[in-house]
Amino acid sequence: MAMVPRHPESMMLDPEPWTIPRDSAEPFVVDDSMGFLVNRLARVFAAALQARLASLGLSIGAFPVLLALWTRDGRSQREIAEALPMDETTLVRTLDRMQRDGLVVRERDTGDRRRVLIHLTDHGRALRDPALAAADAVNAQALSGFDAADATAARALIGRMIAGLVFQADTASSR
Amino acid sequence: MAMVPRHPESMMLDPEPWTIPRDSAEPFVVDDSMGFLVNRLARVFAAALQARLASLGLSIGAFPVLLALWTRDGRSQREIAEALPMDETTLVRTLDRMQRDGLVVRERDTGDRRRVLIHLTDHGRALRDPALAAADAVNAQALSGFDAADATAARALIGRMIAGLVFQADTASSR
């Protein structure tokens, strides 16, 4: 594993671990709680991407939807929501803003008039390469000091955590 | 490293990697994008914790604030926001809901009347052990199939990503 880089903010961390004593169980070590760490990582990731996308006039909520459309344009809302995956309600509001901002247009499917097909505008298409470059830059920031093995290991561990949480949610709800 | 468990939803994953071709750069592999993975992990973590906290009448937003207060009660809003860390605006609204729900009370600091000290109610204190048990359960779900080395490695890799993103944000803003 590659060397852990020493950054200034390492010195700003609380020297003693942040723990909560409790009855009938070991103290809860907040700094070791995976959920706590993951939430913080997701927020700093989002802040970093948002800062870079802002110069393109893009918001972070539109980004995953654009990923789906850059892959295949003209999908229905349901298809986009399932591909990401993302709640359909969230997608509806995000598409409202994206339409307002001239990134996409909605078109009724003439074959099945319940469906709404989402199409990129020229503007939405033109943002593909600069937006993906922004994402590359943020990922590179996060992975600074990582060698290829570290990055692969991180992806694998995260994938296993997602699988564990999704799997047990499924079994719980189907019981 | 421990065996990767085979869960049903592994079979539901897109067989071919989700990639976006582009000009003048390698295709963007969405499934390998760390930001994409981390966002998804954070959302499934939040959903799992929210489901468990709901039976206690707790919302997920209150949880980190309670962590701060269970560690030390009677802190000011600023102190809580810095400890987590969390935007002060978000904290104000969260405390509004927590006060409404009877988890905390606000009291002006008599020594410095600008400050508002946050105190747990009996109810807020009583939820400590069951809420921490819920967090333990979610973390255990996420880490199912992980041996101790995997879990330690995951925490270290996540910590390094946070450090990389925070560090470069600092240097960018102080330039």
Place this chain on the structure above:
DNA sequence: GGAAAATGGATGCTATAGCAAGTAAACACG
């Protein structure tokens, strides 16, 4: 054909997250 069920979206509502600007109290300094 026609009623019931399923499907695809939209809407109302609440919660979480954070930026910009405002208010009130405390502090710094002449």
Place this chain on the structure above:
DNA sequence: CGTGTTTACTTGCTATAGCATCCATTTTCC
């Protein structure tokens, strides 16, 4: 003093996220 700055919190606003419910269209099945 008093006035300008800083600090602590609040408010207004927008965006992101998702649950419950509703509406229009299509499909199923008799």
